[in-house]
Amino acid sequence: MCRFSSLGDVILASSLLNPLYEKGITVDFLTFKPFGDLYRKDYRLNRVIEIDKKDLKSLKDIKNLTNNLKNNNYDYFLDIHSNLRTILLSKFLGVKTYRYKKNSIKRRLFLYKPFRNVLKDNKFNVVKAYLEILKNLNIIDLDKYRPELILLDEDFKGLDFLDKKNVVVLGTGARYKNKMYPYFSDLARILIDFKYTVVLLGSEEDKKLDKNIYPSEVIDLRGKLSLRQSLAVIQKATGTISNDSAIAHMSRAVKTPVLMIYGATHPYFGFYPFKDEGDYIIKNIECQPCDLHGKKSCKYEKQICLEISPEKIFHKFTDMLDRLSHKNITKYKERLMVK
Template sequence: MIRFSSLGDVILASSLLDPLYNLDIKVDFLTFKPFGEIFKEDYRLNKLIEVDKKELKTLSQIKSFANNLKKENYDYILDIHSNLRTFSISLFSRIKTIRYKKNSIKRRLFLYKPFRKFLINQNFNVLFAYLETLKLFGEKNYKKYRPRLILHSDDFKGVNNLPKNFVVIGSGARYKNKIYPYFNKVSQILLENGFNVVLVGSKDDKNLDRNVYPKEVIDLRGELSLRQSMAVISKAVGSISNDSAVAHLSRAVQTPVLMIYGATHPYFGFAPLEDEGDFIIKNLSCQPCDLHGRKECKFKSLYCLNIEPSLVVNKFLKILTKFNISS
């Protein structure tokens, strides 16, 4: 199975591991470093293959790597990335390949307003697109599976002293057009509602965040390993996150999540399902403006992220009610 990046996509790929394991299919998982950390000691994998992106940069490197894969005598490549690199690996290895339907043309067309009214009702979900590949292995009830990551007791070391009844906030994202600017105010409202608040993310997330948070907020950004972050999220009553990895980690450890959309859109297929949480979006005519959220806002104002903190918290509380969780 191949999914090189990004972290959120690799997390969603975990949804395939339980059904393949149940079908007694041995899986070797190929991904970029350091994303393989989420699969540490995962009994569902026969082998984890981690490579540095620099090792598969040139055509000759890819060809050499593919030739080595060929020697492993794999029955199939399950390609759930579907890009030029994975196409090349399939081509050079000559291994029979099952490839997920990426829906990339429709997703790109959705960026243009005239096409949206024709596409909006054609629901696409990346998770189901991954899982649909299971039909070729005889799994008919594939939509019941969800991403699932396995935690071990060691992952909780150093994070077991957190207060009860806490909400995780994932304040960061790869691009600024996806970063909600009022998490400090959301934190204050959550505290007033009887919750504790824990921030998770990278050191860069912390450095880029200019917000001043209430002193009661526990800031663990840049202090945790990826697996420790998973452990913290798993202990939370719920999480609030940008369209980023924290949202998908929440899904994979069965923590209800509210995802906040800015420059991107649920149509791209990454929104949590109803049994995983919900999302909030302003639904402006300029949304979405970019497939990944990297494009500069043409209005220089990011109106899409100007969502009242009280609306965010109210939506989150509705999720907790749906999951029978109280403060």
């Protein structure tokens, strides 16, 4: 099974592991560094094969990797990346390949207003598309599966200060500016007024790009934690509010309800949470979405798509928590603490 990047996609790939494990299929997972750490000591995997992106740039690099993989005598190659690199990899590997259908053409057409009315009722979902390839292995009843990562006792060390607190995680960062909600500090103040403990998660780069000035009560852990420690913080939380970014998918993977805020991108691209995982908020204005990944420069002085009041987001968030009044994590917790 192969998904090289990016962080959110590698997390969503975890949705395949439970059905494969339950079917008794032995799975090796091929990914880029540092994402393999997400799957450390994961009982559902035989091994994680983690390689450096810089070591897989040329055709020769791909052939060398393939030669090493052939020693494992695989029966199938599950390609849930579907790019030139993985297509070549599967060709050189020479085993039966099942490939994720990216829906690329429809997603790109959705950027253009004339096509939206035609396409809007056929919403794409990345997790469903990943799972669809398992039908080739006679695995059915796939609708129940969700992204899921397994945490260890050690991941929670040093986080006792969050016990017995009503924690809300804010995922303030995103890969591109046009996906970054600008009023997280105002939202934090509202949450604090309602007795929530606010924790900021993300990278050091997320912190540098964030122009907000937060109340002193906010716990800023951006750039201070590993991926697994961040997952542990999220697992302890009541809920998460995040941009369209990896923090949202981390929340899904540890069964913590998440509200996603959409800016330049759109749920149609397939990364929205299922209703049992959370919800999303979007203005649905005429120019939205403007780019597949949110990197295009906005034609307005400020991103109108992100002009959503913090009060509206807070109410959407609390409505979501009311609907998901208890986390559906009983089965998850049975697998959570792997000694």
